[in-house]
Amino acid sequence: MDTPLAVRARGITKCFAEVVALDAIDLDVAPGRIHGLVGPNGAGKTTLLGLMLGLAVADSGSLEILGSPVGRALTAPDGVAGFVDGPGLYPSLTARQNLAALAALRGRDRGDRDAREAGIAEVLDQVGLTDVADDRVRGFSLGMRQRLGLAAALLTTPRLLVLDEPTNGLDPASKNHMHRVLTRLAADGTAVVLSSHRMDDVEALCSEVTIVSTGRVVFSGPLDKLSAESDELDYRLVTTDAAAARELALATSGLQLVDETAAGQRARGDALVVRAPVAALDDLVVRLVQAGIAVRELAPVISPLEAAFLALTEKQEDNQ
Numbered sequence: 565m566d567t568p569l570a571v572r573a574r575g576i577t578k579c580f581a582e583v584v585a586l587d588a589i590d591l592d593v594a595p596g597r598i599h600g601l602v603g604p605n606g607a608g609k610t611t612l613l614g615l616m617l618g619l620a621v622a623d624s625g626s627l628e629i630l631g632s633p634v635g636r637a638l639t640a641p642d643g644v645a646g647f648v649d650g651p652g653l654y655p656s657l658t659a660r661q662n663l664a665a666l667a668a669l670r671g672r673d674r675g676d677r678d679a680r681e682a683g684i685a686e687v688l689d690q691v692g693l694t695d696v697a698d699d700r701v702r703g704f705s706l707g708m709r710q711r712l713g714l715a716a717a718l719l720t721t722p723r724l725l726v727l728d729e730p731t732n733g734l735d736p737a738s739k740n741h742m743h744r745v746l747t748r749l750a751a752d753g754t755a756v757v758l759s760s761h762r763m764d765d766v767e768a769l770c771s772e773v774t775i776v777s778t779g780r781v782v783f784s785g786p787l788d789k790l791s792a793e794s795d796e797l798d799y800r801l802v803t804t805d806a807a808a809a810r811e812l813a814l815a816t817s818g819l820q821l822v823d824e825t826a827a828g829q830r831a832r833g834d835a836l837v838v839r840a841p842v843a844a845l846d847d848l849v850v851r852l853v854q855a856g857i858a859v860r861e862l863a864p865v866i867s868p869l870e871a872a873f874l875a876l877t878e879k880q881e882d883n884q
C-alpha cells in the first residue's frame with residue numbers, strides 16, 4: 565500500500581463570524597517534504613496550520629492527516645506536533661524543566677526515567693540549547709524560545725511537524741541551525757509544513773510552496789515551477805565598467821534599464837538595475853564579455869519566489 569499523504573485537504577473552509585479565513589483550500593503534502601506556506605498578513609496561514617494541529621475544526625471540507633480523517637475533537641492528531649503563535653512555554657521553569665513538564669502532560673512520564681531524560685537531552689542538543697538547558701526560559705530571547713518550541717515538538721518524534729514562522733527572531737547562525745534540523749528530519753521521512761514571511765528562508769528550505777491570499781490558494785507546487793513562471797525580473801548588475809555596461813544594456817533588445825531613482829537604493833554605487841527575461845540577460849552578458857567588461861555581480865533584485873508572490877497576491881487582491 566502507498567504511504568498516505570501527511571496532509572490531504574480538500575475544500576477546507578473556515579469562517580470567524582463574517583470573516584472567511586479559509587475559502588475552499590486544497591493542499592497535499594507528502595511525507596519527507598518541507599512545504600512552505602506563504603501569504604500576506606491575514607491570508608489564513610495560521611488558521612490552516614491550527615486545523616492541522618487540532619486547535620480548531622473546519623466548517624466544511626475534509627482534512628486527512630497521516631492518512632486519517634480529522635474529527636471534531638480539539639486534540640492534535642496522532643503523529644503531529646508543532647506550534648502556532650509561538651510555542652507555549654513556562655517562563656519560570658528552565659528549558660529542561662519545560663520539556664519534562666510537557667512530557668509529563670503528554671503522559672510520557674510513565675516510562676523509564678533515564679530514557680526520558682536522555683530523550684530531553686537529545687532534543688535540546690538537536691536544537692543547540694544544551695548550554696542553556698538549566699537556565700530559566702524567562703531570560704530567553706525570541707529565537708531561543710523558538711528553538712525550545714521546536715525541541716518540545718521533537719520530543720514526540722512527529723511524522724508531521726507544523727510550525728508557524730519558526731525562524732522568526734532567529735539570528736543567521738540559529739536560522740542555519742534550524743534549517744539543518746528540519747532538513748535532517750525531512751530526510752528521515754518527517755513532513756514539515758511551515759509558514760514564513762521570509763522568502764529567502766522558504767527558498768533555502770522548502771522544495772514546494774503554497775501561496776495563499778485572502779483565504780484562497782493562488783499557487784501550490786514545486787518552487788522551481790514557480791520560478792519558471794516569472795518571465796521577467798529585475799537584476800542588479802555590477803561590472804568593471806558601469807558606463808560602458810550601461811551603453812551595452814541600452815543597445816540590448818528585450819532589456820530595459822530600470823530608472824535608478826525608481827530603483828532607489830538598489831542601484832547604489834556602480835550597479836545597474838536591468839529588467840529582462842533570461843534570454844535578453846544572457847545576450848547582455850555575452851556582449852559584456854566580448855567588450856572585455858567583467859561581470860562581478862549579477863543577481864535578481866528580488867527572488868523569483870518573491871516576484872511571483874507579489875504578482876499572484878496583488879492579482880488576487882485586485883479581483884476582490
Ligand SMILES: Nc1ncnc2c1ncn2[C@@H]1O[C@H](COP(=O)(O)OP(=O)(O)OP(=O)(O)O)[C@@H](O)[C@H]1O
Pocket residue numbers: 580583584585603604605606607608609610611612
Ligand atoms: N480567532 C479568531 N477570531 C476572529 N477572527 C480571526 C481569528 N483567527 C483568525 N481570524 C481572522 O482570520 C483571517 C486569517 O487570519 P490568520 O491569522 O490565519 O492569517 P495569517 O495568514 O496567519 O496572518 P499573519 O501573517 O498576519 O500571521 C484574518 O482576517 C484574521 O483576522
